[in-house]
Amino acid sequence: MSEEILINVTPRETRVAMVENGMLQEVVIERTRKRGIVSNIYKGRVCRVLPGMQAAFVDIGLERAAFLHASDILPPPIAGDSKEEWKINELLYEGQNLLVQVIKDPLGTKGARLTTQISIPSRYVVLIPYSANTIGVSTRIEKEDERRRLKEIVLRHMGMVEQGVIDNQNDRETFATRPAENSTGTNIRPCLNYGFIIRTAAEGVSEEMLCADMDFLCRLWQEILEKSSESKPCSRVYEDFSLVIRTIRDLMGGSIEKVRIDSRETYREVISFAEKFIPHIVPLIEHYPGERPIFDLYNIEDEINRALARKVPLKSGGYLVIDQTEAMTTIDVNTGAFVGTRNLEETIFKTNLEAAQAIARQLRLRNLGGIIILDFIDMIDAEHKRQVLKTLEKCLEKDHTKSHIIASEVSSLGLVQMTRKRTRESLEHVLCETCPTCQGRSSVKTAETVCYEIFREILREARQFENQEFLVLASQDVVDMMIDEESNSVAELETFIQRSIRFQVETSYTQEQFDIVLLR
Incomplete structure (x- = not known):
């Protein structure tokens, strides 16, 4: 298996891509403004002890207090080899200073996770x-x-x-x-x-x-x-090493054939580190001076964009649908246009086999963590289920992040439950933000729905105010529907409230936004 590491460095962002046999398998992005803090060590101060949760909040100088569970605290020296479970208020007190290490970056609204068991x-x-x-x-x-x-x-x-x-x-x-x-x-x-x-x-x-x-x-x-x-x-x-040095330290194994870096300054830094700690890999590291962007060598930019899409096409014509939520990630397998050449069961089996390989790659590429539910297409043959699960397990072995399949079988509904360790924010969370239009719902109200909301709001305001005219500010699609398909409804409403209604397009408005202005 041929593996290469490509490193793209700009003043504000560093990106590392791992390519296997010409195909992107993993990408890690570190931005100067939002650099991860895992492995950093802090002198923290306990700001709150929660006996009911067997945990404490520790101030380490970040925006949110970090979380420290009793299981991540070293027992007092007098405990020796005792297996006794210690209570949090026997281990910590408010105002206490202690040396802690970050084991999980802040994610969403959650603070960092800490341990006193430093490594x-x-x-x-x-x-x-x-x-x-x-x-x-x-x-x-x-x-x-x-x-x-x-x-x-x-x-x-x-x-x-x-x-x-x-x-x-x-x-x-x-x-x-x-x-x-x-x-x-x-x-x-x-x-x-x-x-x-x-x-x-x-x-x-x-x-x-x-x-x-x-x-x-x-x-x-x-x-x-x-x-x-x-x-x-x-x-x-x-503070732990930079992303580039951590990559060289942790990922340089026997199968890596080349490391290409497009920054001469970073290249020199890596060479200096390698000569001191890993001299045998120095010949594998090279500076990439080409005019063509280094990530264009293997269409990595396109692959990253595809990794942000909800739908992942399979070569057979089937596809995956990946949905990330706060609680878990679900991956649904569909046959799509693939009809097979023999029978339905064989078609489903082949699609699920291909999906198992694609799922393992997508988990790495998107850096999906936590609880993951895989919804394979229902299979009748027990041997087919076994082979699909075995294929998934084999593909997951290549993953540098620890994962675990909870039940070693495909359920009667075709579901596989698994977990994958959260090491950092997912690719989507690093590169994207919640849609301001739909607020993360993945859908927006239709123009027709918004029209009817406007009708109800005009009726509501007509009962309250003694104005002569209404001016409706809305998006182009909503206004077009009002003066075309809903023109009769508008005329009936004007007759009912005995006031005229005018419309004005606001190009900056989303489809769900509108305002009603009272005119004298």
């Missing part, structure tokens, strides 16, 4: 400073010998010895460790009394590079602690 990623490892003496290994590193080699490197560099496996959850396997002691009984490396997670990118990496990554993170954490002690409450003490 700082680098290229090959993640530092978890408050999880002392534990090591995690990504389960995506499947070779047992390699897992053992990497874990032993980290153990040696920390001066630790393994006690045994204690946990196995999500995407890592965690080991308990204890400090190795020298002949005097003191810790060999007390300054590295932290925890680490070995990332997938560390597979095959040399001991020197892995240890350098660990040392870099430890130095960075000490700087954060020093800055935190000097900073005022409600201020930022650490």
Whole structure:
């Protein structure tokens, strides 16, 4: 599989596109004015504790207070390894200052989500400073010998010895460790009394590079602690790397063949970062000086515009209908013009198979998160249902964002329930806003409906005021209908109220807008 990363940089906006086999799979947009804050670390101040919700609101200097749940708070040191569930008012109090990290950007009317369980990623490892003496290994590193080699490197560099496996959850396997002691009984490396997670990118990496990554993170954490002690409450003490550097750090794997950047300044920045942390990928990074915009190379601008549409055509003639709401996203599959060549069940099966692949791509491309309901066309054959679900699961494996199919089967109604982690605003929310005409309803009142509303309003005002004439200001379509199809109704109304009615087109009015002016 051929993969390329295209990076378009302008003074106010950076866009990163991931292209697989010539087709856009993912696009991330970061604007200077609305840069995401996930992974940033703040010195926050608790402004409200909510025992009923087991949560607290924390002021970190943003427009809205951020949300911190009890499950995201480190237990007090005296708790040790206790599994007891702590109450929020036993952990926090109003006015308390604490170091917190953002794990979810503000979305819509909701503030940012926080945690005190801080983690700082680098290229090959993640530092978890408050999880002392534990090591995690990504389960995506499947070779047992390699897992053992990497874990032993980290153990040696920390001066630790393994006690045994204690946990196995999500995407890592965690080991308990204890400090190795020298002949005097003191810790060999007390300054590295932290925890680490070995990332997938560390597979095959040399001991020197892995240890350098660990040392870099430890130095960075000490700087954060020093800055935190000097900073005022409600201020930022650490900001994550820019979108471009995060992309190079996180997405550069064995299948990436090329990274093209259209900004010479950003290219130099990336080269400098890569030479220091990921030297083997330097030959893959190139500056794109072409006059043709870099996103035009693969029609990415057109793909982005299509990703904002509600309807997604399939090659077979079928189509998807994607609707985003506050609570969930629904994706409906339709056969459309596809009639097939054999029978109806075969037609439905082929459409659903194609739809499963398209859905996985659209989830990445649009960055849809939260609860997602997939409404496949009803299938009778149980084997067809199994194959459609298997195809969906296989396509979702390529997604860098974690997703989960809730029930491992297609329901009798053809529904599949799944979730996808919300990492940032969806593409639609980044690029669009609520329609000022329909206010997000996806429809507007017809010209006929507005005409009848005007009639009722004129009757209402005729009963209240002693004017001689009415002037109706409305859109072109409404006025045209009034003086054409509804002309008899207008004449009858004038006779009934014994006053004349005039019309004037206001080009700036939407179809639903109108005003009635009283004339003497």
